[in-house]
Amino acid sequence: QKEVEQNSGPLSVPEGAIASLNCTYSDRGSQSFFWYRQYSGKSPELIMSIYSNGDKEDGRFTAQLNKASQYVSLLIRDSQPSDSATYLCAVRPGGYNKLIFGAGTRLAVHP
Amino acid sequence: GAVVSQHPSWVICKSGTSVKIECRSLDFQATTMFWYRQFPKQSLMLMATSNEGSKATYEQGVEKDKFLINHASLTLSTLTVTSAHPEDSSFYICSASQLAGQETQYFGPGTRLLVL
Numbered sequence: 445q446k447e448v449e450q451n452s453g454p455l456s457v458p459e460g461a462i463a464s465l466n467c468t469y470s471d472r473g474s475q476s477f478f479w480y481r482q483y484s485g486k487s488p489e490l491i492m493s494i495y496s497n498g499d500k501e502d503g504r505f506t507a508q509l510n511k512a513s514q515y516v517s518l519l520i521r522d523s524q525p526s527d528s529a530t531y532l533c534a535v536r537p538g539g540y541n542k543l544i545f546g547a548g549t550r551l552a553v554h555p
Numbered sequence: 556g557a558v559v560s561q562h563p564s565w566v567i568c569k570s571g572t573s574v575k576i577e578c579r580s581l582d583f584q585a586t587t588m589f590w591y592r593q594f595p596k597q598s599l600m601l602m603a604t605s606n607e608g609s610k611a612t613y614e615q616g617v618e619k620d621k622f623l624i625n626h627a628s629l630t631l632s633t634l635t636v637t638s639a640h641p642e643d644s645s646f647y648i649c650s651a652s653q654l655a656g657q658e659t660q661y662f663g664p665g666t667r668l669l670v671l
Contacts, residue, residue, distance in 0.1 A: 480662075487664050542604055
């Protein structure tokens with residue numbers, strides 16, 4: 445059973461702070477990792493993908509991947525109330541043409 | 556780029572009727588489309604993977620005769636919920652991947668189905 449685990453939250457951070465979202469996965473052969481954001485009542489939208497160990501930055505977002513620890517994280521700098529949403533971690537297990545999604549972490553950014 | 560549309564966005568139907576949902580990739584060709592279902596406050600659950608011109612691959616526990624999937628072209632996949640019942644009420648979302656080698660999935664806006 446391929447699994448992706450996330451803390452359901454809610455993770456509450458003040459405006460302007462750094463929000464740190466974490467995700468672990470069970471399949472050691474996984475090669476592709478994605479973070480999606482889902483606002484209440486809406487479908488997921490892609491934030492970023494990461495394939496190699498280390499950090500990948502895109503604007504206020506930084507994805508971090510550690511394949512040895514089977515761990516991927518998303519940092520959101522200068523958090524804004526508009527960042528309040530559920531963040532979904534998705535992993536493509538090795539040999540599979542599909543994504544396994546975590547249950548999501550709800551982020552609340554308060555003014 | 557990478558825009559995916561779904562139609563309809565909302566549908567209300569009577570129990571026992573069938574409902575068809577369309578998923579279109581507007582600005583790219585999608586060799587693979589995926590159908591998900593999401594119940595309130597739960598995560599996405601993959602129902603099936605659809606490849607253009609071939610039969611869909613259903614996830615364990617998903618009835619292929621109840622959820623008919625057709626991927627007739629590189630830009631269109633349809634999901635038909637046959638003989639819908641109230642327990643089928645959910646948020647159905649499709650996603651699409653671009654041509655081979657591009658595994659990022661782009662999601663449509665979703666279709667809310669309410670079966671009375």
